[in-house]
Amino acid sequence: xxxxxxxxxxxxxxxxxxxxxxxxxxxxxxxxxxxxxxxxxxxxxxxxxxxxxxxxxxxxxxxxxxxxxxxxxxxxxxxxxxxxxxxxxxxxxxxxxxxxxxxxxxxxxxxxxxxxxxxxxxxxxxxxxxxxxxxxxxxxxxxxxxxxxxxxxxxxxxxxxxxxxxxxxxxxxxxxxxxxxxxxxxxxxxxxxxxxxxxxxxxxxxxxxxxxxxxxxxxxxxxxxxxxxxxxxxxxxxxxxxxxxxxxxxxxxxxxxxxxxxxxxxxxxxxxxxxxxxxxxxxxxxxxxxxxxxxxxxxxxxxxxxxxxxxxxxxxx
Amino acid sequence: xxxxxxxxxxxxxxxxxxxxxxxxxxxxxxxxxxxxxxxxxxxxxxxxxxxxxxxxxxxxxxxxxxxxxxxxxxxxxxxxxxxxxxxxxxxxxxxxxxxxxxxxxxxxxxxxxxxxxxxxxxxxxxxxxxxxxxxxxxxxxxxxxxxxxxxxxxxxxxxxxxxxxxxxxxxxxxxxxxxxxxxxxxxxxxxxxxxxxxxxxxxxxxxxxxxxxxxxxxxxxxxxxxxxxxxxxxxxxxxxxxxxxxxxxxxxxxxxxxxxxxxxxxxxxxxxxxxxxxxxxxxxxxxxxxxxxxxxxxxxxxxxxxxxxxxxxxxxxxxxxxxxxxxxxxxxxxxxxxxxxxxxxxxxxxxxxxxxxxxxxxxxxxxxxxxxxxxxxxxxxxxxxxxxxx
Ligand SMILES: Cc1ncc(C[n+]2csc(CCOP(=O)(O)OP(=O)(O)O)c2C)c(N)n1
Ligand code: SF4
Ligand SMILES: [Mg+2]
Numbered sequence: 001x002x003x004x005x006x007x008x009x010x011x012x013x014x015x016x017x018x019x020x021x022x023x024x025x026x027x028x029x030x031x032x033x034x035x036x037x038x039x040x041x042x043x044x045x046x047x048x049x050x051x052x053x054x055x056x057x058x059x060x061x062x063x064x065x066x067x068x069x070x071x072x073x074x075x076x077x078x079x080x081x082x083x084x085x086x087x088x089x090x091x092x093x094x095x096x097x098x099x100x101x102x103x104x105x106x107x108x109x110x111x112x113x114x115x116x117x118x119x120x121x122x123x124x125x126x127x128x129x130x131x132x133x134x135x136x137x138x139x140x141x142x143x144x145x146x147x148x149x150x151x152x153x154x155x156x157x158x159x160x161x162x163x164x165x166x167x168x169x170x171x172x173x174x175x176x177x178x179x180x181x182x183x184x185x186x187x188x189x190x191x192x193x194x195x196x197x198x199x200x201x202x203x204x205x206x207x208x209x210x211x212x213x214x215x216x217x218x219x220x221x222x223x224x225x226x227x228x229x230x231x232x233x234x235x236x237x238x239x240x241x242x243x244x245x246x247x248x249x250x251x252x253x254x255x256x257x258x259x260x261x262x263x264x265x266x267x268x269x270x271x272x273x274x275x276x277x278x279x280x281x282x283x284x285x286x287x288x289x290x291x292x293x294x295x296x297x298x299x300x301x302x303x304x305x306x307x308x309x310x311x312x313x314x315x316x317x
Numbered sequence: 318x319x320x321x322x323x324x325x326x327x328x329x330x331x332x333x334x335x336x337x338x339x340x341x342x343x344x345x346x347x348x349x350x351x352x353x354x355x356x357x358x359x360x361x362x363x364x365x366x367x368x369x370x371x372x373x374x375x376x377x378x379x380x381x382x383x384x385x386x387x388x389x390x391x392x393x394x395x396x397x398x399x400x401x402x403x404x405x406x407x408x409x410x411x412x413x414x415x416x417x418x419x420x421x422x423x424x425x426x427x428x429x430x431x432x433x434x435x436x437x438x439x440x441x442x443x444x445x446x447x448x449x450x451x452x453x454x455x456x457x458x459x460x461x462x463x464x465x466x467x468x469x470x471x472x473x474x475x476x477x478x479x480x481x482x483x484x485x486x487x488x489x490x491x492x493x494x495x496x497x498x499x500x501x502x503x504x505x506x507x508x509x510x511x512x513x514x515x516x517x518x519x520x521x522x523x524x525x526x527x528x529x530x531x532x533x534x535x536x537x538x539x540x541x542x543x544x545x546x547x548x549x550x551x552x553x554x555x556x557x558x559x560x561x562x563x564x565x566x567x568x569x570x571x572x573x574x575x576x577x578x579x580x581x582x583x584x585x586x587x588x589x590x591x592x593x594x595x596x597x598x599x600x601x602x603x604x605x606x607x608x609x610x611x612x613x614x615x616x617x618x619x620x621x622x623x624x625x626x627x628x629x630x631x632x633x634x635x636x637x638x639x640x641x642x643x644x645x646x647x648x649x650x651x652x653x654x655x656x657x658x659x660x661x662x663x664x665x666x667x668x669x670x671x672x673x674x675x676x677x678x679x680x681x682x683x684x685x686x687x688x689x690x691x692x693x694x695x696x697x698x699x700x701x702x703x704x705x706x707x
Contacts, residue, residue, distance in 0.1 A: 014388075045519045046519065047517045047519070060526070061528060061529075062527040063533070069519060069522050074381060074408070074415070078377060081382050083372075086389055087385075088391070089369075089386035092340045092367075092622050095367070096340070104519055122377070122381065173571065304490055
């Protein structure tokens with residue numbers, strides 16, 4: 001039911017585009033779709049700092065730009081610091097009366113590599129300092145811009161160009177880093193996960209993040225047909241399967257309280273998600289089972305946290 | 318009569334940042350730069366300065382925050398030394414490529430390894446080509462003065478480049494010197510609030526930091542090169558305006574007793590003051606020796622340097638850093654400046670005082686003696702590390 005509504009409710013989104021068509025992303029790129037939705041959610045009063053990566057490269061070949069809002073690219077690992085500076089600059093200029101007072105969102109945007117690996121320190125620093133900004137990680141689970149190399153956000157078992165499935169190794173041998181949990185551990189007011197396959201949910205979360213004072217972190221699973229070796233027309237479906245199988249649960253941590261955005265009482269088998277992607281082609285049923293076990297366990301843990309959040313609410317009520 | 322007061326140079330540097338009405342400060346502590354950040358945080362904490370102050374988690378972020386704030390049009394400041402500078406070096410190139418007029422003070426310190434907190438210019442040389450305007454100052458007053466000079470210059474619409482003020486760690490940063498402070502009204506007149514040509518703001522959306530393909534990259538670099546080359550007249554103009562305000566006139570190349578001198582010592586940074594003592598002594602002995610001090614390191618003041626250097630027979634260039642496998646970087650620039658002249662002075666190069674090794678006036682005298690003998694014997698382009706125990 002909720003699912004159907006979400007599909008049709010897309011029409012309620014603004015028709016205005018702040019991320020223009022004509023960009024250079026691959027066919028079926030869900031990362032660029034996520035960015036487009038984030039831009040829609042925030043409207044024109046935003047300044048974007050974008051880390052090096054696919055989204056930067058597909059949108060800004062000098063002298064062209066896809067951006068109809070102010071947009072800034074500095075480097076790969078420092079987006080959170082740049083967005084901190086933008087927030088600070090606006091704040092002090094408004095305080096000193098040098099620019100008119102109005103709400104302008106400082107939005108930082110980076111891929112999983114720019115967030116979970118090389119940009120983690122700058123992100124942690126910015127979250128800890130408490131800047132009023134939104135950080136969005138568009139997670140396509142590898143360094144796609146440089147040719148599908150592994151990141152710490154690449155899932156167990158996935159074959160990438162630096163974690164290839166070989167004769168003795170099954171591909172990525174480490175488990176996906178839980179970035180949302182790391183962000184939440186900074187005790188910031190708002191953390192959420194999202195996926196462009198659930199556009200209304202994504203847009204609502206971004207809007208909420210904009211309203212909240214202080215740092216907000218949104219981790220967006222972004223299907224990348226090029227890197228995942230999946231059919232471009234399956235990107236939306238794959239995002240949905242990621243949620244439905246429990247591989248990528250959608251939830252919020254609102255002032256420390258966990259809430260599942262969609263709860264699936266019965267999760268679909270992980271295999272349904274995995275079998276549509278060439279990066280997992282080499283996995284045996286045993287391995288898939290091992291993956292499923294871990295995913296189920298993590299999902300249960302998340303549900304417990306959400307249940308505790310709900311209990312706390314009702315106790316207070 | 319202007320009042321002079323005694324103050325630690327780092328404190329005076331921080332006071333200058335306050336008087337320059339800096340909007341955003343972002344830094345990370347490292348010896349010998351620490352006293353500047355400490356004093357700035359005090360000024361902000363006591364409400365004596367209205368700025369956003371961030372003690373961030375690394376130097377890489379320190380400069381990245383400044384890049385962000387400067388792009389919104391906020392006057393931004395950072396400072397660092399050695400390892401910190403090496404860590405932020407990636408962003409130094411980006412700040413100049415983006416034409417953001419940030420000002421940074423470097424309290425010069427040795428780059429590891431071995432780890433050493435003491436002073437030399439190896440940190441500054443590691444980012445020599447980063448596209449910032451770069452000054453080396455000689456004493457505390459100059460540190461203070463150059464903060465205002467640098468912002469005025471950096472923010473000039475015909476310049477729009479970041480500026481580095483190099484001051485020797487400890488020998489300047491930690492000593493107490495007499496200062497002539499400038500009245501605030503004068504500074505406000507000399508340095509009005511920054512009016513950016515472009516700023517990140519929703520009212521006028523711009524894309525900054527787009528990537529360039531080979532078909533356009535060279536043109537963007539050319540634009541940057543033209544900008545820094547054509548900043549030279551502006552530099553002279555700003556230095557003149559500052560002199561008119563304070564009576565302290567600075568030049569890209571400073572000279573001391575160079576008239577008719579056969580041999581010139583060439584220094585950069587705080588060596589200048591010590592070397593001048595040596596020059597006085599040598600002059601007293603009737604020796605024909607003078608001193609040329611390089612204040613402006615980038616853009617390199619070829620013309621000014623040549624005017625002075627070509628009149629001499631011998632140049633004794635004292636570097637405070639080694640380009641390992643090559644020699645002293647200042648000497649190599651000086652030689653390049655003279656290359657086109659058939660009749661040109663010999664250039665003898667010493668690398669001295671690295672990692673804080675003391676260099677006294679008597680050492681400068683020894684270096685002049687040694688150089689003159691070597692050149693006499695036909696070694697016209699020698700290079701050696703001075704004072705090393707073998
Ligand atoms: C300091 C530094 N190291 C490495 C790179 C090369 N690099 C550019 S983008 C990128 C990967 C980006 O991956 P991710 O952040 O996941 O974004 P995606 O392209 O997948 O969207 C790498 C390794 C760089 N630009 N800077
Ligand atoms: S490589 Fe992947 S993330 Fe990058 S543009 Fe193509 S589909 Fe999108
Ligand atoms: Mg990625």
